[in-house]
Amino acid sequence: MCLKLFLIVLLCNKINGLQVLDNIEWTVRNANGSISIPAKVPGGIYSDLETAGVIGDILYRFNDVLTRWVAYDTWTYQGSFTVGDELNHEVANLVLHGVDTVAYVEVNDSPVGSTDNMFVRYVFDVKPHLKKGANTIKVVFASPIEVANLRSEKYFTAPNCVPKDYNGECHANQLRKMQASFAWDWGPAFPSVGFWKPVAIEFYDRAIIRSVTTHTQKAGQFWYLTIKAYLEANPMNDRWTGLIRADLAVEGPQNISLTKSVDAIIKNDGSTEAELNLTISENVVEIWWPNGYGKQPLYDLRISISNEHGEEHFKKIQVGFRTIELVEEDAAKKFGNSSAGKGLTFYFKVNGYPIFMKGSNWIPGHILPEKGYDREIVDGVLDAAVDAHMGMLRVWGGGVYESDYFYQRCDQLGLLIWQDFLFACSMYPVDSEFLDSVGTEIEQNVKRLQHHPSIAVWAGNNENEAALRGNWYSTQTEFKRYKKEYIKLYVDTIKLIVQELDPARRYLVSSPTNGLQSEAEGYIAENPYDPHFGDTHYYNYIQDNWDMNIYPRTRFASEYGFQSLPSLLTMESATKEKADFSLESDYSKHRQHSPFGYDFIWMQMKMHLKLEKNNATDSEQDEYDYFKKFVFYSQINQAMAIKAETEFYRQSQEDWYTMGALYWQINDVWQAPSWSSMDYQRRWKVLHYFAVNFFAPVLVSPCLLPSGDIDVYLINDRFVPIDNGLIKVDFYNWTSLTPISSKTFNASVGPLSAKKQDIKLSVWDINKEEIFLKFSFKAEGVESSPYNFVFPKPLKSIKGLKKPNIKISVSRVSSAVGNYVYNVDIQVDTIVLFLWLETPPILHSYFQENGLIITTPYYRTTYSSTVDVSVKELNEMITYQYYYED
Missing domain, CATH: 2.60.40 (Immunoglobulin-like)
Structure with missing residues (x-):
């Protein structure tokens, strides 16, 4: 099909003093011209084809595979626009804020540049190629699959491919593209192309502000704010001369202003920078706190530049005043010579206080990157994180750098961000072209994100230190090669850039990592999972995961989790075929990307829950009923297992051994089994409701020991101690709503800590199949604390439970x-x-x-x-x- 391309008269908007032309009419066609449809920018080829009716719902049944042809074709986006008097400006730059991924750009049939990194903003000088009146942009996108394969032939870097169960594509590590777009164990492959961020033409004469970084330091009664403005200037000039001004709105309301003359050398790439320093009394700003620990005051900061020609450009951001430090110090000095005293501590100190980080991991908001920036998705998940008392989210390294709106909302909500750089579960090439592109990516994104008070720590990659040391991808025979390349990428390239632009924040080379100990061992530790250092990722699908006693201690649990299935209501948006709702259906097998995933869920469930497998003679209705129960029981199992593991980590706060618990994962990208606590349609699973309780600020947390004794912990995430609390323990028989006995104990705990109470409880000498224990807590000043329970025997073994009315x-x-x-x-x-x-x-x-x-x-x-x-x-x-x- 072909659609006539209309030329339209464009209005050139003035944004922050800069003239911007962004009203461009787009179409897209494939290589042989058999498809030609309107296109939307920001957008992407799958979105455009779906909107035009060329393909159906990409997440319906098997469409992730059936639409894979899209990623093998070559797609050309063509834009039409009109230029008027704005062409009289000295500079006209085509700015591509996000291009996915390998593309070749022409303006009015003249080549102006190419792109190879989805995470880079590209700026092309198009002044010589523009004309007054009608103009065109043509961008030809190469197949990312083909480019990845070609690069792999030249620069092969392990692994060879994703597991077969993923139904994915190979060599994502060869492209600076969202790694999950080639498939993951929780998501489909949609190797998209297109403009996932805006496209615009900018007109100016001398210079504009592209980015602003801020550095806050507290000394005595003052905050010292260093502001750096990164300018893009007319490269035809040797210097930029003018004024830079900062206006900070503080309490009162008051305004703190400073103006400074600048005479700066313009570099060969057209960049320059200017710096301002403000001194702010602590009396006119309030401290920013993570969610649950205080308020999140943010202050408007306006940075502007002007010159003698009357040209002005400004940028507005918000800043928060807080200190944050990742403390890695000799544990023996902190804890003495106990087992907790080995190695190094690993905890975040915010505004001088050690804070136990409660939270989860964030994967992309959608498998199509342009849709992941949708504000409704962002708000839905972030609000749910706050509802569950979370204070930190880890933006995982196989996704994208999130939108400005995402980080602004995290600032507003008090959600600290552990920000991975976008490398995950692979070794990566280090050819000069790749490293140059990575260097630009890191520089641009650190400059863009650095000012957010929510950014807590940078991490170089997800699991690549552990993968190399653990020989995940059969790299042992080339260990020296891959270690050298690892250091070249994450240390010699990324670390240097981060430390230059953001020296106050900790840069961890990997996650998990032993932190300073890994660095001391040449950046690849002998055991990157050493529980006495750094952070760990822990998954165990074999043992009884409802039992707290099976979990190893760790300084900081940055990943751990268990699978469950999403709501049937959510799955019904992906298939209308009743026969698909069976574990043995092709559809269910297709949606389970984790090898042996259903088997692991079943193994875990059968340890505690009674659910008989189907018979071969069962009817379709029987299969459906069994599947419905399997879905529900999988969510119960997931919730109880993560509850047990999380409470174990929170209990380990008692001696400061463990100081963080970020379960995997909070969100989903399609209707399929995964580790998420919210499904694709943002329905809360049982796990997320449980998270509201197991992350509660005040929690009584029992631990049933193998001996039959019960340790009881009181956890207090507040700045004030609890001195006169009461823990009530009700003993129930499964047959009755009336407790058979009750005991009350005095309880106390210090601020920001956990404490094992002096309580003697045991179930070793009673009939454990017939009873369970319910724990509750009350104290003056504590508004609420959730109930907690101990089930002495697996629920499949209990006696007396009746069918309720x-x-x-x-x-x-x-x-x-x-x-x-x-x-x-x-x-x-x-x-x-x-x-x-x-x-x-x-x-x-x-x-x-x-x-x-x-x-x-x-x-x-x-x-x-x-x-x-x-x-x-x-x-x-x-x-x-x-x-x-x-």
């Missing part, structure tokens, strides 16, 4: 437009395990609590929705399920 009634609480809240009252006649409430899809609706363990005849939770639903309708909508096996 459940009655649910709904009443309206409030009905403000866009925020409708209802009470959901639950009446039961026996113990109910993991009561899971659900409604059909309603926009932005959720239960406040879910996956409930109910031990009282009446229980109330709430339901919130942005849509007004009648009480009668909601009452009829709510469905439920729970754990019960005869």
